[in-house]
Amino acid sequence: MPAAAAIDFDRTVALSDEQIRFYQKHGYIQIHDVLTPEEVEFTRESIAEAIEYLARTQQGKHKGNPFYSKVFHQEVNLWRIHEGVKRYTLSRRIGELARQLTGVSKMRLWHDHCLYKMPGGSLASDWHQDWPYWPMYHTGAMSCWMALDDVDEVNGCLQFVPGSYQWGIYPAISLGSGKKQLEKMLTEEETAKFKPVTMPMKAGSCTFHDGLCFHYATPNRSEKPRRAFATIFQPDGTQFRKKGHCVTDPLNLNDGDVLAGELFSVVAEGAPFETSTFHDARARLKSEALLNDARHARMNRE
Numbered sequence: 001m002p003a004a005a006a007i008d009f010d011r012t013v014a015l016s017d018e019q020i021r022f023y024q025k026h027g028y029i030q031i032h033d034v035l036t037p038e039e040v041e042f043t044r045e046s047i048a049e050a051i052e053y054l055a056r057t058q059q060g061k062h063k064g065n066p067f068y069s070k071v072f073h074q075e076v077n078l079w080r081i082h083e084g085v086k087r088y089t090l091s092r093r094i095g096e097l098a099r100q101l102t103g104v105s106k107m108r109l110w111h112d113h114c115l116y117k118m119p120g121g122s123l124a125s126d127w128h129q130d131w132p133y134w135p136m137y138h139t140g141a142m143s144c145w146m147a148l149d150d151v152d153e154v155n156g157c158l159q160f161v162p163g164s165y166q167w168g169i170y171p172a173i174s175l176g177s178g179k180k181q182l183e184k185m186l187t188e189e190e191t192a193k194f195k196p197v198t199m200p201m202k203a204g205s206c207t208f209h210d211g212l213c214f215h216y217a218t219p220n221r222s223e224k225p226r227r228a229f230a231t232i233f234q235p236d237g238t239q240f241r242k243k244g245h246c247v248t249d250p251l252n253l254n255d256g257d258v259l260a261g262e263l264f265s266v267v268a269e270g271a272p273f274e275t276s277t278f279h280d281a282r283a284r285l286k287s288e289a290l291l292n293d294a295r296h297a298r299m300n301r302e
């Protein structure tokens, strides 16, 4: 592993106004060469040690769900158990990119997770939005998906539907159900505007996507693991929407509490931008409830 002292994740990377406008219009962006090869190696090896620790102490997630593990090997909040992962997850480099793209003055961590798509019977990460899984009343939370291997359509790179983050809040689909729930849920009109773009990239490059942007990854048809690490951020002020989630379940939060404190550490602070993707979604949730009942029924029909 490269010497820890040689790694400086706090060095920031400049973003242009055009990149910020692109993200806020389309709900995703790809940024190349955010990590150096040494930083990729440091992050990969730190994660490997964290995963090995979880396996050794039998704390790994999804042990009982073989179907889900065909989508990916996922472990949440590795920064809590490994100093090297913590340096990456709380880094100013990634946090400041997230803050600027979102347009807010203060960005906090929501959680990190490794998303390792293993070879051998791998399944696609079906089309979904992330936000419906998250216990939040506000939009703006978003993921940085860092490639730790070169990725393409053979081993499972991401795809996004530009602009889809402005289409509405859809029901959460069950990842790994293999039932193509989203395809069943969409109307003909929605299907016609569903035009994905594919994001092949080198290790050390990444994408950012808003929690409401539809995304997907092909199965890993290569012979090696496809290693990616996602850090998810939420604008300061995001309020808790009471529902089950592995990060908040142990916390005993009340509906409407602000997601703050050390678990949701501040990763970047600065001047706010003219526009941001941070909005209270309570009114949208209410007005879309009936629509979503209908979508849900379509999604679950055989």
Ligand SMILES: O=C(O)CCC(=O)C(=O)O
Pocket: 072, 115, 117, 125, 130, 143, 145, 156, 215, 216, 217, 228, 230
């Ligand atoms: O890594 C994948 O295959 C899917 C990733 C994903 O759904 C996400 O980062 O939100």
